[in-house]
Amino acid sequence: MPRPYNLPSLRALSSFEAAARHLSFKTAARELNVTPTAISHQVRALEDDLGQPLFRRQHRGVELTAAGAYLFTTLQRSFEAISDTVDGLRGTGRDGVTVLVSTAMSALWLTPKLTDYWRLHPDSEVSQIVSDADIPDAAADLSLCYGDIDADTGDCALLFRDRICAVGAPGFARRHVITQARDLQRAPLIHMTDTRHQWTDWTGWLGALGCPAPRGHRIAVNNYMIALQMAKDGLGAVLGWDGLVGPLIEAGELDQLVDDRIVSPNCFYIKTHRRASDPARRFRDWLVSTHAGAVPVARVAE
Known part of the structure; x- marks a missing residue:
């Protein structure tokens, strides 16, 4: 009999969600009362099932890939909805x-x-x-x-109310010969398609600086965290709001590509x-x- 839901192992999903939330296999293991090796095995099994990596393993820790960030967002929203429903049924709403x-x-x-x-x-x-x-x-x-x-x-x-600047991975400006805002016209750009938020787009940002609309490679996503992850991966430049991307710039994960900024209209x-x-x-x-x-x-x- 076919299963009604096309889901991987729930244990693997739970292990991945905890590891993604903490960006640490060790911390996730402590939360779930298992060993870090067990978390690693569950995450690896999930990656094998999905056919793509969810984390980038680095010497000093792990980072989510674009696919990992996308899955984490969905899982977190779903787990919170389940938790609220269970609280309601138990009569233990917070x-x-x-x-x-x-x-x-x-x-x-x-x-x-x-x-x-x-x-x-x-x-x-x-x-x-x-x-x-x-x-x-x-x-x-x-x-x-x-x-x-x-x-x-x-x-x-x-x-x-933030200022908006163009950001990209370290070395992105050098690889794409970006020295001024006008150079971003022909660079690969990550565009937000989220209809819930009135994000300023590249055409509006460049236009405010007196530059024509972009004509380079276009990458469209509907989740800003995924857009930032793609930018950190070097796939394209993305617009950044001071209050959101400032810590990423300070940490060296992203670079401000040009000096130009505009005051956010929202x-x-x-x-x-x-x-x-x-x-x-x-x-x-x-x-x-x-x-x-x-x-x-x-x-x-x-």
């Missing part, structure tokens, strides 16, 4: 803060801040619904958004939903206050 956030915003901005928040508020519980798809706002207390805050009809607070902001509790509102105020150089809070009456 009385904490739930934040709806995109994959990129979670990985590059929100998650790194949570350690500081929990250090100040060790009893607080903050859960994330990480998704790049449209999910009803009612599922969360707070939503982290990118777009036109003035067009939003909710209770919103401005987080930051901003990152946090939306508070009617169901938000007092702890959720306190967490929102903390997020707003911690952004260095943040402009004053702007609110739109609901």
Whole structure:
């Protein structure tokens, strides 16, 4: 009898998800109470099943490949949905803060801040619904958004408005002879096709600098984390927002390709939903206050 779902081993998927979340086989092994060798075997079996690598094994650790990042995003979203359903059935739903956030915003901005928040508020519980798809706002207390805050009809607070630059793998500018913004016209470029977020595209970025539209090789993806991974792999250049890619540039994983930057036409902001509790509102105020150089809070009456 055929199986209703075309799934690999669930043990292999669970091992991969933990290893991808921590970017460490050892840490994943501690979480799942197995040995690092067991995690490695499960991940290798999954890679053999899928016919492609999910991690790049390096001397100092592992990194996700583009395929690995794509699978991790799907698994994390699915496991969180299962966990919420099980909590509901058990009657043990968590009385904490739930934040709806995109994959990129979670990985590059929100998650790194949570350690500081929990250090100040060790009893607080903050859960994330990480998704790049449209999910009803009612599922969360707070939503982290990118777009036109003035067009939003909710209770919103401005987080930051970034500058946008062109970034690529170390050595990318040298290989493609990029010394000024105009040179990016003919370079391979990674384009975002995500309809949920109003990402500035290459045509708009180059146009703001007085350059014609791009005409080089085009790579289209709908997930910003995958776009960044492709850029780190040297497949193309991608547009980067200061608040998101700054740590990657500082770590040497990406280079700013030219000096030119433009101010983002949209901003990152946090939306508070009617169901938000007092702890959720306190967490929102903390997020707003911690952004260095943040402009004053702007609110739109609901």
